[in-house]
Amino acid sequence: MPDPHEVRSMFARIAGTYDGLNRGLSMGVDQRWRRKTVAKAGALSGKRVLDLCCGTGDLSLLFAEQGAQVVGADFTHEMVSRAPGKAQRRRAAGSVVFVQGDAQALPVSSDHFDVASVAFGIRNVEDPARCLGEMWRALKPGGLALVLEFPPPGNNPIGQSFRLYFRHILPVIGGVVARDREAYRYLPRTVLAWPKPLVFTGWMQQAGFESVDFQTMTGGIACLHWGTKPATARAQAPAPRA
Numbered sequence: 001m002p003d004p005h006e007v008r009s010m011f012a013r014i015a016g017t018y019d020g021l022n023r024g025l026s027m028g029v030d031q032r033w034r035r036k037t038v039a040k041a042g043a044l045s046g047k048r049v050l051d052l053c054c055g056t057g058d059l060s061l062l063f064a065e066q067g068a069q070v071v072g073a074d075f076t077h078e079m080v081s082r083a084p085g086k087a088q089r090r091r092a093a094g095s096v097v098f099v100q101g102d103a104q105a106l107p108v109s110s111d112h113f114d115v116a117s118v119a120f121g122i123r124n125v126e127d128p129a130r131c132l133g134e135m136w137r138a139l140k141p142g143g144l145a146l147v148l149e150f151p152p153p154g155n156n157p158i159g160q161s162f163r164l165y166f167r168h169i170l171p172v173i174g175g176v177v178a179r180d181r182e183a184y185r186y187l188p189r190t191v192l193a194w195p196k197p198l199v200f201t202g203w204m205q206q207a208g209f210e211s212v213d214f215q216t217m218t219g220g221i222a223c224l225h226w227g228t229k230p231a232t233a234r235a236q237a238p239a240p241r242a
């Protein structure tokens, strides 16, 4: 289980190099995964979106560019404080505000948002079930939850290459560019410990979502999960898993 103090201090340390390393290491594919996440939500003009663990705001900004009214929240000041400057430079069609907050207990209204998202974030949260519970609570009945994550690499050739890259090459690059080899060892550790997509589907169902499904991308390197809050439901989320 990730220790929130360690997670926050690690993201605070790498915040300055986070975006550049993401783009460079994935050769821009990370933004393609985020765009697919946004596309899954359909027409977004005027829709309310809550983006949890928003980091430096990349997913939040893509939602805002489609005309959504976005609240991005992250508990690491050094990450989320970079987002408003990016929003100003990109002048999105919708609106976006960024707040510092914990994805397990956010000061946002219940039954309020059309979409709740989290990209590459829930894996870092101490209790992912509570995070799913917050998404459920914040969504309107019929609202859509979107979770983008790195599933554990499969045993196919792409998965095996990715495993090698993750374990041996990524920490070296992270060590040189971000001067933080340990942070880039943390990433493969948490990905390898993360549940496979079918198991996470069960977690979403236990959190109360229906029509839960997923799509793997780029040979299984990333996975987009989705589910809806039942149209008849109102904010008392099911009790979190023990």
Ligand SMILES: C[S@@+](CC[C@H](N)C(=O)[O-])C[C@H]1O[C@@H](n2cnc3c(N)ncnc32)[C@H](O)[C@@H]1O
Pocket: 004, 007, 008, 011, 052, 053, 054, 055, 056, 057, 058, 059, 073, 074, 075, 076, 079, 101, 102, 103, 104, 118, 119, 120, 121, 124, 125, 126
């Ligand atoms: C890998 S970054 C992802 C950032 C962004 N969503 C993206 O797509 O680039 C993970 C983020 O999760 C945040 N985070 C981890 N645990 C959190 C929690 N309990 N509440 C809020 N943010 C959290 C970290 O601060 C970090 O910014």
